[in-house]
Amino acid sequence: MDISIAIEDVLFREEVRDFIQEHYPSYLHDKIAKSEELTKEDFLVWHRILHKKGWIAPSWPKEYGGPGWTSVQRFIFNEELSAAGAITTMPFSLTMLAPVLMQYGNEKQREYFLPRILSGEDWWCQGYSEPGAGSDLASLRMPAVRDGDDYVVNGSKTWTTFAQFADWIFCLVRTNSDGKKQMGISFLLIDMKTPGITVRPIRTLDGGYDINEVHFENVRVPIENLVGEENFGWTYAKALLSHERGGIADVARSEVAIKALRKIATTELSDGGPLIENTIFSKKIAELEIDLLALKYLELRAVFNEKSDDLGPNVSILKLKGSEVQQRIGELRLEAVGYYGFPFKYGPQTSNTAIFPVGPSYTQFAGPSYFNLRKTTIYGGSSEIQRGIVAKSVLGL
Amino acid sequence: MDLSFSEKDFMFREEVREFIRTEYPGDLRRKMKQGKEFAKEDFLCWQRVLYNKGWAAPSWPVEYGGTGWSATQRYIFQEELGQAATLNILPFGLKMLAPVLMAYGSDYQKGYFLPRILTGQDWWCQGYSEPGAGSDLASLRTSAVKDGDEYVVNGSKTWTSFAQWADWIFCLVRTNSMVKKQAGISFLLIDMKTPGITVRPIITIDGMHEVNEVFFDNVRVPIKNRVGEENMGWTYAKTLLSHERTGTAEVPRSKYGITSLKKNARKHISNGKSLLEDEYLSNKLAQLEIDLLALEYSDLRVLSDDFLGKKGTGAEPSILKIKGSEIQQRVTELALEITGYAGFSSLGGPLPMESNAYPTGPGFGFGAGSEYFNMRKSTIYGGSNEIQRNIIAKTVLGL
Amino acid sequence: MDFSFSEEQELYRATVSRFIQNQYGLEARQKIVNSDLGMSRENWQQFADLGLLAIPFAEEYGGLEGSAVDTMVVMEEFGRGLVIEPYFETVIFSGGILSIGGSNEQKQQYIPRIISGECIFATAFAESQSRYNLADIKTTAKVRNGGFILNGKKSVVWAGPWADYLIVTARTSGSQFDEKGVSLFLVDKNSEGISLKNYPTIDGGRASEISFENVELSDESLLGHIDDGFDLLEAAVDRARAAICAEAVGAMKALHETTLDYVKLREQFGVPIGNFQVIQHRMVDMLIAYEEAVSITYMATLHLDHPVEERQKSVSAAKAKIGQSARYIGQEAVQIHGGMGMTDELNVGHYFKRLTMIDVSLGNQDYHVRRFADLTQ
Numbered sequence A: 001m002d003i004s005i006a007i008e009d010v011l012f013r014e015e016v017r018d019f020i021q022e023h024y025p026s027y028l029h030d031k032i033a034k035s036e037e038l039t040k041e042d043f044l045v046w047h048r049i050l051h052k053k054g055w056i057a058p059s060w061p062k063e064y065g066g067p068g069w070t071s072v073q074r075f076i077f078n079e080e081l082s083a084a085g086a087i088t089t090m091p092f093s094l095t096m097l098a099p100v101l102m103q104y105g106n107e108k109q110r111e112y113f114l115p116r117i118l119s120g121e122d123w124w125c126q127g128y129s130e131p132g133a134g135s136d137l138a139s140l141r142m143p144a145v146r147d148g149d150d151y152v153v154n155g156s157k158t159w160t161t162f163a164q165f166a167d168w169i170f171c172l173v174r175t176n177s178d179g180k181k182q183m184g185i186s187f188l189l190i191d192m193k194t195p196g197i198t199v200r201p202i203r204t205l206d207g208g209y210d211i212n213e214v215h216f217e218n219v220r221v222p223i224e225n226l227v228g229e230e231n232f233g234w235t236y237a238k239a240l241l242s243h244e245r246g247g248i249a250d251v252a253r254s255e256v257a258i259k260a261l262r263k264i265a266t267t268e269l270s271d272g273g274p275l276i277e278n279t280i281f282s283k284k285i286a287e288l289e290i291d292l293l294a295l296k297y298l299e300l301r302a303v304f305n306e307k308s309d310d311l312g313p314n315v316s317i318l319k320l321k322g323s324e325v326q327q328r329i330g331e332l333r334l335e336a337v338g339y340y341g342f343p344f345k346y347g348p349q350t351s352n353t354a355i356f357p358v359g360p361s362y363t364q365f366a367g368p369s370y371f372n373l374r375k376t377t378i379y380g381g382s383s384e385i386q387r388g389i390v391a392k393s394v395l396g397l
Numbered sequence B: 001m002d003l004s005f006s007e008k009d010f011m012f013r014e015e016v017r018e019f020i021r022t023e024y025p026g027d028l029r030r031k032m033k034q035g036k037e038f039a040k041e042d043f044l045c046w047q048r049v050l051y052n053k054g055w056a057a058p059s060w061p062v063e064y065g066g067t068g069w070s071a072t073q074r075y076i077f078q079e080e081l082g083q084a085a086t087l088n089i090l091p092f093g094l095k096m097l098a099p100v101l102m103a104y105g106s107d108y109q110k111g112y113f114l115p116r117i118l119t120g121q122d123w124w125c126q127g128y129s130e131p132g133a134g135s136d137l138a139s140l141r142t143s144a145v146k147d148g149d150e151y152v153v154n155g156s157k158t159w160t161s162f163a164q165w166a167d168w169i170f171c172l173v174r175t176n177s178m179v180k181k182q183a184g185i186s187f188l189l190i191d192m193k194t195p196g197i198t199v200r201p202i203i204t205i206d207g208m209h210e211v212n213e214v215f216f217d218n219v220r221v222p223i224k225n226r227v228g229e230e231n232m233g234w235t236y237a238k239t240l241l242s243h244e245r246t247g248t249a250e251v252p253r254s255k256y257g258i259t260s261l262k263k264n265a266r267k268h269i270s271n272g273k274s275l276l277e278d279e280y281l282s283n284k285l286a287q288l289e290i291d292l293l294a295l296e297y298s299d300l301r302v303l304s305d306d307f308l309g310k311k312g313t314g315a316e317p318s319i320l321k322i323k324g325s326e327i328q329q330r331v332t333e334l335a336l337e338i339t340g341y342a343g344f345s346s347l348g349g350p351l352p353m354e355s356n357a358y359p360t361g362p363g364f365g366f367g368a369g370s371e372y373f374n375m376r377k378s379t380i381y382g383g384s385n386e387i388q389r390n391i392i393a394k395t396v397l398g399l
Numbered sequence C: 001m002d003f004s005f006s007e008e009q010e011l012y013r014a015t016v017s018r019f020i021q022n023q024y025g026l027e028a029r030q031k032i033v034n035s036d037l038g039m040s041r042e043n044w045q046q047f048a049d050l051g052l053l054a055i056p057f058a059e060e061y062g063g064l065e066g067s068a069v070d071t072m073v074v075m076e077e078f079g080r081g082l083v084i085e086p087y088f089e090t091v092i093f094s095g096g097i098l099s100i101g102g103s104n105e106q107k108q109q110y111i112p113r114i115i116s117g118e119c120i121f122a123t124a125f126a127e128s129q130s131r132y133n134l135a136d137i138k139t140t141a142k143v144r145n146g147g148f149i150l151n152g153k154k155s156v157v158w159a160g161p162w163a164d165y166l167i168v169t170a171r172t173s174g175s176q177f178d179e180k181g182v183s184l185f186l187v188d189k190n191s192e193g194i195s196l197k198n199y200p201t202i203d204g205g206r207a208s209e210i211s212f213e214n215v216e217l218s219d220e221s222l223l224g225h226i227d228d229g230f231d232l233l234e235a236a237v238d239r240a241r242a243a244i245c246a247e248a249v250g251a252m253k254a255l256h257e258t259t260l261d262y263v264k265l266r267e268q269f270g271v272p273i274g275n276f277q278v279i280q281h282r283m284v285d286m287l288i289a290y291e292e293a294v295s296i297t298y299m300a301t302l303h304l305d306h307p308v309e310e311r312q313k314s315v316s317a318a319k320a321k322i323g324q325s326a327r328y329i330g331q332e333a334v335q336i337h338g339g340m341g342m343t344d345e346l347n348v349g350h351y352f353k354r355l356t357m358i359d360v361s362l363g364n365q366d367y368h369v370r371r372f373a374d375l376t377q
């Protein structure tokens, strides 16, 4: 047992840090600090910079344009991005779709789509969930019926993140409704510009707009956009779920967030002194930091485990604890700003007179982000589902 | 809505207070203070005092020797006993068996057993749980087979509290295994002196001997000791469970617990300050006290609905039990926390009666470890908290 | 000891409940929230016509002499309906200060106009640095011949945009944290030197940042005694706290009911999700949290007229407990609704937001646990 880091890795960390410092667009820092809404272009600006450097897809094999890093390097890279508070790169294409294409896509699909993912030319969204199929994803119903060289797709997907920006959507669709529900699902790549697709925005309780309903009405999808074999989509999608390594717990981002929280609590006052000196509040931050530390070592143990490249059920545990920590940070941030949690930047646009931020600039993010973070225990497999997985796969229950 | 007690209730409270002050045996008070173990005779002594006053069974009908008190008076009585930290009279005979006998027992059973329960002449224990039947009590298997005028009982009961002191045990036994499991159970009263009964002590994590295994090897029980009809025992046992609507929360005891926690925390000096001035600790205490207040008023609401003859959902005792047991556990948890290292010294449980040793560490710390471990039982027995949640989910929420 | 409601209280409950059922569905409510004004004057007039605005006031000013339990019932129902109109701000909070501390003339002048629905009040007590400390006041009122000059800033004044009159806390002597030296003033919002920045709040209401620049006040604007306004303020704030506890109770009840309906309806894996024991036990724990909240809110409400320390202790116990249960029930309701819980289109998120902000209002859980500890140890 040894928690020291190899000298190459230390140097690598330096290199990453320097690069970010030099090349990360500073206007993005401002925008995030002011909690302004991010545009598609904002994501793409940073994407292109990383692409140019050859670092946009750390987990891809070299042959497809990955940097050929070790798992430790990838971990460090992620940490540094988070520590710098950099805008996230899009997971849907880079870490969700691409591995499926590499493994199950045909030559043509790989050649066409992968470079476009790498360059950021195509923005992808994930069309899995349906109104009737959330936790029980395999019960999805959206049919794709063969008609000549096309599939005709009808139905709707929901909760689709950033569908409003997307050029393409990868969908699970039903191609057979006899037999076991997992067996009749296919994996389709659908151009969002195809006639018959409409996107309806869903506003979330925090006033934000990231998610959508996507409706399909007689949408024709060429058969060549089927990934792998018909009716095997479930297997492909599941393989993809276990691909994501490290970063699931978002430890580094949470560390940064706690640091920021401490800063807020140093500025905010309570009975004339800094809030951070309030015994109870500082104890809560301390407890949170302790939990985060435990989580960090849980993650390190999983990532640095040489015996296996598969995180297995650790993914579930990391996701569970990571999302809870994120939520608690949000909770404390809201607590820290006191009454300034009230002003609502994304409230009704009427002839109001106030200019936001109403309180200090860090306050306007506190309310919305608290409410927004409730999503983290719901999406990507809810906490209940993750516990179900651990109970089954680890405990044999 | 109105919180005040009537003049009559106030006077009653005074009377109770006065009674406890003058009549509660000083010997017991001393033992409690010194953290000594209580003997069977201690319980009996206090019960006799209550009996002589006519207060041994507040909830019994007057005809059987009850007090005829109103629900409020019974509440006040419990509250005063709790606040004075008197020894808890065990419920097995007075509160568990007696109502069943009154409702379903034969004239002989009522005439013979009830007076002996009231005076404390017979010590009863409860023989329900078995190694294979805990939460799923109806799956019990101890068998009773008719043979002439007797049942022959074979099998074993477990977790039987104070079986080591008992003169009698009331048991659920299987008299028919061909029907639905609830439909083949009978309710038997068994003399502990009957040949074939052996009691094996179980020492619990707090080092104490409270529970036992009771083995039955061809134990012959006269048929006249069966309560009600054969195979109807499950119904009888179930009605008994819903008898006490309030009181399951043990609010008065927890109140006393918190009062002494505060007293002790005030005495304990750490870093030159009393523990009560420690913000973390006093916050935890305050949170606990607030939760207890909420529980107390829930208890009172249930009581007041009673007054108006409004029927609740039937799940109130479950709610009160869940919260009450959690709070009891938190009281002991904080007590251990306040005690610090001295908590180690009391892991073996209260000192045996004959001991003349003094507890190490601060006097109040004595027993804290033991009580903390012991109190884990409160969320397990009497229907575990998980089972209570199942009951509420079904009966109140319709899930 | 009696926890039953009087006939009159049942009538209030039925009246408000009917109003909400018929006129205050989520859609109607959101229309009001998103309107330019952000509240409905028609609804306000209806409250006046129904007599709701008169409940807690003395008969001599046209009131109904209602008790705190009467307004508790109304607040509970408003909580169920997520009512935006400033009943709490005008009738309970400012109205409370007026009733407890106003002179006969002041009451004569203003209470009938509150009761008729003619004017709305807001209380401006918080400042950007003050958090929950009611005595942390920098705003000053300097004595000038025949009156005062008011200077300073107040933050997050609920219902500020709608108010005709403000009750403002200001320092007439002492230093920033002293209780002695706090005075209360009744100020016409249109007075010279007052400027407001109005904005929507995250729970659907409206609030203002208000600055006072050399605002001239007459002697008649002083509420209660000079320098001795703190006790009056605290008494009214405690009543206001008990009232929002009741509002929270109503919101929690509605949220629990909605969630319970949902778990019976929503199917995944071929069964209603309410069949999973994990969900069942959490629905039970939410129910228990709700029942505890009810109990402790009754307790606090019934202690409002008890001696000061008992009042403070009871109110803090309730507000602390409510903060805890409101957070628990709100978070769980969203979680159990899954993606649906995250949308703006369901009432779940709106209840959750209001419940969250109730914890923040007038002292959060930590603040009240501490206040309770200080009073009891």
Ligand SMILES: Cc1cc2nc3c(=O)[nH]c(=O)nc-3n(C[C@H](O)[C@H](O)[C@H](O)COP(=O)(O)OP(=O)(O)OC[C@H]3O[C@@H](n4cnc5c(N)ncnc54)[C@H](O)[C@@H]3O)c2cc1C
Binding pocket: A125, A126, A127, A128, A129, A131, A133, A134, A135, A136, A158, A159, A160, A161, A162, A211, A375, A378, A379, A380, A381, A382, A383, A384, A385, A388, C266, C268, C269, C273, C276, C278, C279, C335, C336, C337, C338, C339, C340, C342
């Ligand atoms: C902000 C956000 C972004 C999203 N982005 C996308 C996206 O881009 N693409 C996409 O396809 N989907 C997306 N989702 C959907 C997400 O994956 C689903 O919300 C999630 O799978 C849960 O499904 P559901 O919302 O239908 O909840 P349900 O499955 O209906 O669950 C409701 C509740 O029941 C619980 N539950 C369900 N089954 C069980 C069980 N067996 N045991 C115990 N408890 C159970 C759940 O944990 C939850 O608490 C997004 C969701 C959100 C909130």
Ligand SMILES: Cc1cc2nc3c(=O)[nH]c(=O)nc-3n(C[C@H](O)[C@H](O)[C@H](O)COP(=O)(O)OP(=O)(O)OC[C@H]3O[C@@H](n4cnc5c(N)ncnc54)[C@H](O)[C@@H]3O)c2cc1C
Binding pocket: B125, B126, B127, B128, B129, B131, B133, B134, B135, B136, B158, B159, B160, B161, B162, B210, B211, B377, B380, B381, B382, B383, B384, B385, B386, B387, B390
């Ligand atoms: C100190 C003590 C004194 C006792 N005294 C007596 C006595 O005098 N007489 C007597 O008859 N009995 C007595 N008992 C026994 C007591 O009633 C049982 O312990 C209790 O019924 C639980 O049964 P079990 O111990 O077999 O646990 P189990 O039933 O095996 O339960 C184990 C765990 O599983 C959980 N569980 C079980 N079923 C479910 C379900 N359907 N859903 C979710 N969770 C579930 C339980 O809640 C528990 O956490 C005593 C117990 C203790 C600890």
